[in-house]
Amino acid sequence: MSKEVLLKVCKIVSDEVGVTPKVLRSQSRKQQLVFGRMIFVIICRNKFNIKTNDIADYFGLTIGSIYAYLKNCSIELKHNAVFRKDYESILERINKNKALTKGVKSNQRR
Numbered sequence: 001m002s003k004e005v006l007l008k009v010c011k012i013v014s015d016e017v018g019v020t021p022k023v024l025r026s027q028s029r030k031q032q033l034v035f036g037r038m039i040f041v042i043i044c045r046n047k048f049n050i051k052t053n054d055i056a057d058y059f060g061l062t063i064g065s066i067y068a069y070l071k072n073c074s075i076e077l078k079h080n081a082v083f084r085k086d087y088e089s090i091l092e093r094i095n096k097n098k099a100l101t102k103g104v105k106s107n108q109r110r
Contacts, residue, residue: 002050006058008100009048013040016090025059038073039087041066043094 007021014024017036024036037059044050045066052066059066076083094100 002048002054003058005048005050005100006044006054008097009040009044009094010058012093012097013043013090016086016093027060035076035083035086038069038076039083039090041069042073042087043091045070047091047094048100 010021010024013036014021017024017032019033019036024033024040026033041055044055045052052063055061056063056066073087077087
């Protein structure tokens with residue numbers, strides 16, 4: 001199931017960021033893409049309990065990078081209003097997506 005969830009969440013995040021899933025998964029360090037990846041990681045980890053190894057494999061990143069995204073995401077959520085708005089918008093779209101939320105226990109942390 002986690003592969004399907006990763007694909008669907010990536011599609012939603014990339015739509016919100018305004019790029020293709022392939023571009024979101026690229027190694028680009030543009031702020032918009034890094035923020036999109038950070039949101040992707042925190043949603044997959046906290047809402048869907050996907051293992052950090054699976055997320056790292058999906059993006060071709062190290063586990064250390066995933067943990068850095070998680071740490072920095074919590075900072076951005078506290079101090080960056082635009083980032084927080086984007087995160088909430090993406091989370092709302094995911095919550096409305098019946099295919100993603102069916103049978104998933106929400107374990108949301110901020």
